[in-house]
Amino acid sequence: MRELPRPVEMFDRDREWAALSRFATDDGAGATLGVVSGRRRQGKTFLLRALCQAAGGFYFAAEEATDAESLRQIGAAIAGHLNAPAPLALDDWHQVIDALLALGRKGPIPVVIDEFPYLVRANSRLPSIIQSALAPLRAERDESRSRLLLCGSAMSFMGKLLAGNAPLRGRAGLELIVPTLDHQRAAQFWEIDDPITALKVNAIVGGTPAYRKEFARDDTPDSPDDFDAWVLRTVLSPTSPLFREARYLLADEPELHDAALYHSVLAAIAAGNANRGGIASYLGRKSGDLAHPLTVLEDCGLITREPDAFKDNRTQFRINEPLVTFYHAIMRPIWSDLEHTRDAQPLWQRAQRRFTSNILGPHLEQLCRQWTRHQAPDDLFADHPFRVASAVVNDPANRTSHELDIAAFGLDDDGRSPLLAIGEVKWGEIMGIGHLERLAHIRGLLTAQGRRGAAEARLACYSAAGFSDQLRERADKDPGIVLVEASDLYR
DSSP states (O other): OOOOOOOTTOOSOHHHHHHHHHHHHOOOSSOEEEEEEOOTTSSHHHHHHHHHHHHTOEEEEOOSOOHHHHHHHHHHHHHHHHTOSSOOOOOSHHHHHHHHHHTTSSSOEEEEEESHHHHHHHOTTHHHHHHHHTOTTOHHHHTOOEEEEEEESOHHHHHHTTSTTOTTTTTEEEEEEOOOOOHHHHHHHHTOOOHHHHHHHHHHHTTOTHIIIIISTTOOOSSGGGHHHHHHHTTTOTTSTHHHHHHHHHHTOTTOOOHHHHHHHHHHHHTTOOSHHHHHHHHTSOGGGGHHHHHHHHHTTSEEEEEOSSOTTOEEEEESOHHHHHIIIIIGGGHHHHHHOSOOHHHHHHTHHHIIIIIIHHHHHHHHHHHHHHTSOTTTTSSOOSEEEEEEEEEGGGTEEEEEEEEEEOOOTTSOOOEEEEEEEESSOOBOHHHHHHHHHHHHHHHHTTOTTGGGOEEEEEESSOBOHHHHHHHHHOTTEEEEEGGGGGO
């Protein structure tokens, strides 16, 4: 195994490229199977095309077509790869897979089928055919070193391809999910140095690489003062591909049959209804009616189910794709106006409160949880956080409850999870002593409940607007107080 030369134009993706390189150049006997998935626009096709170019591999991008047409297309593609004088006449997928295995008779070679779900939609037997072709002691497999890679963006389909009793379960030597860029890498990719501007851009387009290159055509905010103008000329402009992208993301998922229902569920979550009861109330339905649509959206990777830090049966839902949240919270309520207005600035200005409360605040909370879990300095919370979640803490004496944006847990040698820190996150509010006292009160409640580590848990304040002088003075004297501002999130 070796790592192939990295494409000079590729940003990040070191781990993904290394894994693909090792798989494609594995000189072991026998054909092998790999599965590559990830949400659309993350750069999967770029990675796989670059891999085939670097290793002299075969690449085929399936289309939405009938089974017969797909057979003709892949036959022509194989002939082109072999420099054959005419397209190969392949009558069924058994012949196609054997022809692909034959490409690896002389040595290891990547063989890529992109948009694999399109082919299965036309012929549901295809995974079973591949299973049969890769059966042990079969000459076509044993004499081949084809590294067959199946790729797709339909997350619900790709997630089931190797699961349970699926035909290909246990056959794959590589299962690679290409993620979105995290907020730090996204800021580097968009070339944004100002942390507040980077947070705002990330709250709209997330870490999807294609949104800068193909969709915004390298248009980035050139200063904090340019942010609003950037939103108007890219996301809110009907001539920009970003304008309708959130709608297309749902249309791309074959499992979402009732588009109106799924849009309504996402709209409920974007409006701040994070639990099942709130979503049901927003839709005017019973809570039990939402089990299926929530599960489907979760399988598609569009939402995430997040249990409460202290109570597993209390669950909140979060939209994974920031652009979908932005569409439902900002664009969908005024869609007709956005389509027909010549100047969207007044509409954008009237949406500022929703942008702050429904987009920026919740997005910052999620980034702070991610940063605390994966990117914070090792000594900031006395130990490395093993789990970070939000929580609700009951206050029986005052007959109320308190929301916690951050509850960070460690992992000791006995497998127990002591509480390391609790925290609060604010977007546009300067945090002061009052916020610290609230956290101290909640820590006292957790200590009284007998939560392991609660008495020593650090109090963490996260604010994009900064902190009062009094709070900074207290933090300077007390290592148990942690202050995190926007710039810290990008270090």
